[in-house]
Amino acid sequence: MKNERLRSVMLERGVTPVNLADHLEVDPKSVERWIAGRTPYRRHRYEVAAHLGVDEAYLWPDARTRDQVANASESEIVTIYPARWAVPSELWRNFFDNAEREIGILVYSGLFIPEDQGILRAIRRKAENDVKVRVLLGDPESEEVRQRGVDEGIDMDMSARCRMAQVLYSPLREIDGVEFRLHRTILYNSIYRVDDQALVNTHIYGTPASNAPVMHLRHVEGGDMVGTYVESFDRVWETGTPLE
Secondary structure, eight states: OOOHHHHHHHHHHTOOHHHHHHHHTSOHHHHHHHHHTOOOOHHHHHHHHHHHTSOHHHHOTTSSOHHHHHHHHHTTEEEEESSGGGSOHHHHHHHHHTOSSEEEEEOSOOTHHHHOHHHHHHHHHHHTTTOEEEEEEEOTTSHHHHHHHHHHTOTTHHHHHHHHHHHHTHHHHTSTTEEEEEEOOOOSEEEEEETTEEEEEEOBTTBOGGGSOEEEEEOOTTOOHHHHHHHHHHHHHHHOEEOO
C-alpha cells in the first residue's frame, strides 16, 4: 500500500524523490520504494522525518511496536483536570499566547473563550503575528446542535449560544489569516490545539462541557494521542462551511 502521508508531505514541502535521496545520500529508487509502501530502516525513517519536519510515527505509524507507541503516548499526558472549570484561567491564556505556528478551536459554542478578553487578545495578537488561526463553531441550524441542546436540557439555548459565539468572535474575523467555519458534526470532544499541544474537553451525555474532564496533552516523539486529535480536527475542518 502506498505511503500517502509521505507522498503528500513531500509535495507540501516541495521535496522530490531526487532531492530527498541527495539529502540522505541514498539511491532515488529507495525513496520511490518508500513512497510505494516499503518501510525504511530506522535510521532513514528518522532522517526523513527530521528533514521533512514531521514526526516519524506520522509517516510510519506501524513501524513501532504497540508497547512503544503506548508508552510514548502515555508520556504525552501532561495532566488531567476533573472538569473544564477546574482548568486555571491563566493556563488557557498562556496556552494560546505560546502559539508559534497554529491555533485551532473545535467546539459547538465554547463561549468561555471569546467571553474572556484576555484569551481573545492573546489569539488576536498571535494572528497579527502570522500564526494561523482556525475556528470551528457548531452550525446553529444543524440537527447536531439541536440534539446537543436537548441532551444537556437547554434545548434551543444551544443554538443561541452558537450564534452568540459568532458575534463575540467578530474582532478576530477581520484579521487576515483567521478562518471560521461552521460544522455539523457530532462532537465527542471539544479540541483546543496549539502547535504540538492540545487541550481536549471530553463530552458526557447530559452534562455541560464545563463539567466534563479536560486532558492537557503535549506531543512526544513516537506518541500518537495528540496526532489522533489533530487528525480529527482536520477531518471536521474539511467538512465545515466557511462562515461569511
